[in-house]
Amino acid sequence: MPPRKTALKRKRDANEDANDAKFMEGILKQRTDPASKAAGHEWARQYYQGVPIGKLSGMGCGLHILGSPEVPFQxxxxxxGRFEISSGTGPKGSDGGSIRLIGPKNYWGDSEEGILDAILLVPFRHVEQVIVIPNPSRVAEEDWAYRVIVVPTAATGASSIVREYPQLVSFSWPDNIADKGLAGQVGAAADDKKDTYLSVLKRAFDAHLGAFHEKVIDVSDQxxxxxxxxxSNLSVDSPVQVRVQGHAFFLKTGILFTSESRLVYLPVESIQKAMIVQAHDAKSKNKNDxxxxDVICDVTEPYYKGREGETAQKALINLGHLEVGILSHLKEYMKAHNIGIMMCQQHFYDYERNF
Structure with a gap:
């Protein structure tokens, strides 16, 4: 395994959203008083998606399928942190499996045994997609070739913008030959002559996603x-304001945006329509250049099921400052996914500064 790196000590993306970064780092604070403990419990239970724990039987139980070493989480x-995949207590192929995320140490108090560390459980029945991408970080992470993104169903489309929880899961993953750093049934059975950390991870996730007719989406070699x-620059003005720089991935199933502090996944079915803006800069010598x-998407909450009296929301999500060379590819992408587009042009005095 690569040498252990503390994620907080790695230099963050200089252009990340300051509010998001402050919120994420605030998560690490130890929960000692009633108010902070209440907030901590809400955060720790976010992947239940409002389902009572009594109806999520078998979470964290059953066979230990895969256990990871410590890896950087975003x-x-x-x-x-670490993660473990458990089979649940139901029959093979049922929806009882879960992902156990082991995060901030001594989250609930001081303990040398680790019993007060933060633990979050993600039921596979609440997982929409698992995506593997090449590590997009501008920070030097040569030991971590991939990012693995776990998308909760309730964090798709506009939900990932307008709702605090649940959050997408993101962690870095190495391009290593499988070794003893991988635990569990699948990890221990890995063949070090042909298996890699990535092949073992995909095998374990696919075994559980198959119950929902899904499999890991891997674009790491593309x-x-x-x-x-x-x-890309992600910006949203309403109903909340977001400004952050990162990377966009136009996948077969939807559009993924990643940064060090903000993750957004827009399934194709959440995008009602889109506007492709060709931006002209007044400072350019050739005014026709x-x-x-920019791609502005009119996005819904495709799978939102709120409490009585609550309604799903919409958001206009702008993926801006995309390179000109992908314009024809964007048109083909929208056409292939039956997303209606409007083409327009906009003139800026200074496009880089957005005015």
Whole structure:
């Protein structure tokens, strides 16, 4: 395994959203008083998605399928952590399996045994997608070739913007030959002559996602694709305000945006329509040149089921400052997914500064 790195000590993306970063780092604070403990319990239970714990039988129980070593997490906690996959107590292929996230140490108080560390349980029945991407971080992370993104169903579309919880799960993963750092049935059975950390991870996740007719989406080898890992600015003005720089991934199932502090996943079915803006910069010598491309998506909460009296919300999500060279690819992507688009042009005095 690569040498252990403390995620908080790694230099963060200089352009991340300050409010998001403050919120994420606030997660690590120890819960000692009633108010902070109440907030901590809400955070720790976010992946139950409002379902009473009594109706989520078998979570964290059953066979130990896969256990990871410590790896850098970006979300739901910005520090090193581990995860374990358990089979649940139901029959093979049922929805009883879960992912156990072991995060901030001594979260609930001081203990040398680790019994007061933060633990979050993610039922597989609440997982919409698991996505593997090439590590998009501008921070040097040569030991961590991949990012693994777990998308909760309740954090898709506009939900990932307008609702605090649940958050997408994100952690870094190495491009290593399988070794004793992997535990559990699948981890221990790995063949070190042909298995890698990535192949073992995909095998374990696919075994549980198969019950929902899903499998891991792996685009980690598509680094030459014009629509994978595109530098982008994410901005939202209403109903909340977000400004952050990161990378966009235009996948077969939807659009993923990642940064060190904000993750957004827009399934194709959540995008009602889109506007592709060709931006012109007044400072350019040739006024006909396109300085950049923005994609503005009208997005819904496709799977939102709120309490009585609550309604789903919408958001206009702008993926801006995309490189001009992908314009034709964007048009083809929207057409292939039956997303209606409006083409328009906009003139800026200074496109880089957005005015």
């Amino acid at each position: 979300s739901p906690f910005p520090c090193d 680094t030459r694709s014009r629509l994978i890992g595109v530098p 396109i300085a950049g491309v």
